Amino acid sequence: xxxxxxxLMVGLFMVVGIAALLFLALQVSGLxxxxxxxxxxxxxxxxxxxxxxxxxxxxxxxxTIGSIREVTLNRETFQARVVIDVSASVDNIxxxxxxxxxxxxxLGEQYIDISVGGDMTSLADGDTFYTTQSAMNLERLISNxxxxx
Amino acid sequence: MQPxxxxxxxxxxxxxxxxxxxxxxxxxxxxxxxxxxxxxLLIKQLYFLGVLSLAIIVVSxxxxxxxxxxxxxxxLSDYGSEAAIGQMIALTLVRELGPVVTALLFAGRAxxxxxxxxxxxxxxxxxxxxxxxxxxxxxxxxxxxxxxGFLAVPVLAAIFSVVGIWGGMLVGxxxxxxxxxxxxxxxxxxxxxxxxxxxxxxxxxxxxFVCTWIAVYQGxxxxxxxxxxxxxxxxxxxxxxxxxxxxxxxxxAVMFGDx
Numbered sequence: 001x002x003x004x005x006x007x008l009m010v011g012l013f014m015v016v017g018i019a020a021l022l023f024l025a026l027q028v029s030g031l032x033x034x035x036x037x038x039x040x041x042x043x044x045x046x047x048x049x050x051x052x053x054x055x056x057x058x059x060x061x062x063x064t065i066g067s068i069r070e071v072t073l074n075r076e077t078f079q080a081r082v083v084i085d086v087s088a089s090v091d092n093i094x095x096x097x098x099x100x101x102x103x104x105x106x107l108g109e110q111y112i113d114i115s116v117g118g119d120m121t122s123l124a125d126g127d128t129f130y131t132t133q134s135a136m137n138l139e140r141l142i143s144n145x146x147x148x149x
Numbered sequence: 150m151q152p153x154x155x156x157x158x159x160x161x162x163x164x165x166x167x168x169x170x171x172x173x174x175x176x177x178x179x180x181x182x183x184x185x186x187x188x189x190l191l192i193k194q195l196y197f198l199g200v201l202s203l204a205i206i207v208v209s210x211x212x213x214x215x216x217x218x219x220x221x222x223x224x225l226s227d228y229g230s231e232a233a234i235g236q237m238i239a240l241t242l243v244r245e246l247g248p249v250v251t252a253l254l255f256a257g258r259a260x261x262x263x264x265x266x267x268x269x270x271x272x273x274x275x276x277x278x279x280x281x282x283x284x285x286x287x288x289x290x291x292x293x294x295x296x297x298g299f300l301a302v303p304v305l306a307a308i309f310s311v312v313g314i315w316g317g318m319l320v321g322x323x324x325x326x327x328x329x330x331x332x333x334x335x336x337x338x339x340x341x342x343x344x345x346x347x348x349x350x351x352x353x354x355x356x357x358f359v360c361t362w363i364a365v366y367q368g369x370x371x372x373x374x375x376x377x378x379x380x381x382x383x384x385x386x387x388x389x390x391x392x393x394x395x396x397x398x399x400x401x402a403v404m405f406g407d408x
Contacts, residue, residue, distance in 0.1 A: 003189065006196040013200045017304030020311040024346045028239050028314060030337025057338060 038088040039066060040125040044099040044112070049080035050135025052101055052110045058084050060114040065090045068112065084112065094119040098131035110135060170366045176287040177295045177365070187293060194297030198259045202305055205254055210242075210309040213250065214316025217241055221317075222325050231325070235332035236339040238317035243340060243349045244405070247310035249397050252356035255302055256389035260364035263294055264385040267368025268378035276369075291365050298364070302357025303350055310349065348404045355396060360389045 046052075049071050058066040066086035074081045086093070096117035103110050123129075221234040267290065270276050276286040314336075321327045340346065364385045371381035 003193075007192055009200045010192050010195045013195065013203065013301075013304065017307050020304075020307035021346075021350070023311050024243065024307060025342050027333070028243065028310075028336055029340040029342040029346050055338070055341065 039085040040088055040091070041069070042084045042086055042093075042123055042125075042127055042129065044082045044084060044129040044132050045074060045077065045079040046082060046099075046101065046132050046134045047079055048134040048137065049082060050101055050110050050137065052080075052082065052112070052135065056109060056111050058086065058112045058114065060090070060093070060116065065114070082112070092122045095121045095123055095127070096130060097123070098133060099129040100133040101135040103136065166370070169370060170362070173287070173291075173366055173369060174362055177291045187288075190289070190293035191297055194293045195301060198255075198263070198294070198297045199301030199304060202255060202258050202301065203308070205258055206251060206305045206309050207312050209250060209254060210247075210312035211316040213246060214238060214242065214313030214318075215320045217246075217313070218317035218320030218325070222321055222327070231321075231327050232331035233335055234317065234321045234327060235334075235336035238321070239314055239336045239340050240345065242310045242313040242317075243345050245397070245401070247306045247313065248349055248352040248356055249393060251306040251309045251353060252302060252360055252393040253390055255298070255305060255357070256360045256364070256386055256393070259298065259301075260360050260385050260389050261382045263298070263361070263364040264368040264371070264382045265378060267291070267294075267365060268371040268373070268381050271369065271371060272373040272375070272378060274373075291369060295361050295365055298361030299354075299357050302360065303353040306349065306353035306356075344404075348400075351404075352397065352400050355400065356393050359392050359396060363389045363392065 052068065052071055054068050054070050056068045057064045058068060066084055069083040069085050072081050072083075073079075082099075084099075093114060094117040096119040098115040098117065100113045100115055101110055102113045217238045218234060221237045222231050225231045225233055225237070267276075270286075270290065276290065279286045279289060318329075318332060322329045322332050367381040367385045367388070371377045
C-alpha cells in the first residue's frame, strides 16, 4: 500500500513538473506550434538601425504582423540589413510601403512599423522595402536643434 | 617545519578526496541496478527527495514571485513602464532564481538529509554488512539516491518558476492593477523558449547533479562518528551552496555572455 501511494505521488510529481515546463513554453515564452512555419521573408535596409534587435515586433496599423529575424551589416553599403519574418496571412503589403523604425513609448523597445503605400502589386517572399526611415536618435535631434540646422 | 608539513598533508588529502569522489561518481553511475530492483528504489527516493520538497519549493516560489512583483512595480512605475514587470519577473525566475534558489533549498532540505542518512548507515555499519552479503552499496544505496536527486531538481525548478510567475501575477495584476494583457504580452515577446527556458532547465540539471553528488559523497565518505556525520552534513550544505553559486556565474557567462 505504502509503495503504491509513493508511486502515485511520484507520478503526480512528474506530471506536475511536465505541466510546469509546458506552461513555461506556451504561456511564458509564447511558443506556439505555428510561430515559425507559415511566414515569408522581407528585407529592409536602414542607415541607422538604432537598438533594433532580433525578435522585435513588426507591426502595421498597430497590429503585430511579424517579427525581426536578424539585423546584420551590409558590407558594401555600410547599411543595416534587417531580415523580417511576416506572417503568411498578410500577403498583400503594397510594394511601395515604407518600413519605419519606431519606439514604443518614450523608453520602450524599438520595432518596425510598416506604413502602407498605394501600389497595386504587393511584396513577395525575398523582396526588399524600397523606402525606409531610420531610428529616431534623440541625441542627434537635440544636437541638430541646438546647432540650428 | 611542522606547518609546512601540515599544509602539504592537507593539500594531499584534498586531492585524494577529489579522486575518491570521482571514483565514487563513476561507481554510482556505472552501477545501474537491475531495473526490476532499481526502479522501485528510485521511485521511493524520488518521493523523499522530490515530492516531500514540494512544500518548501512552492511556498518559497510564491513569496519570491510576490516580492519580485512588488519591487518591480515600485521601481518600474516611476518610469511609467510597470507593464514590463511581466517580463522582469519571468526572465529573473526562469534564468536565475528558479534554478539557483531551488538548488539551494534542495541542498538544505534534501541534500543534508541524504548525507545524514548515508552517514548513519556507514556509522552503524549497514554499508559494510551489505558488502559482506555481496550487495554493492554503491548500486543498492547510492545510485537510486543519486538519480532521484538528479531528476527531482529540474522538475522542482520548473515548478518553482511557474509558482513564482503566478505569485508575481497575483501581486502585479490582481492587487496593483497592471493590465493583464500587457503583463503576458510583454513576457511572451521577451522570453525565448530555447535561450531562456531551456538554458534554465540546463542550469537546474547541472545543479541537481552537483548537489546530489556532493550530498551522497559526503555521506559515503564521512568519518563514522556522530561528530563526523554532523560535520559532513554541514559540509554538504556549505559546499553545495558555494558550488551552485559559483557554477551559476560560469553557466550564465557561457549562456548569456557575448563572448
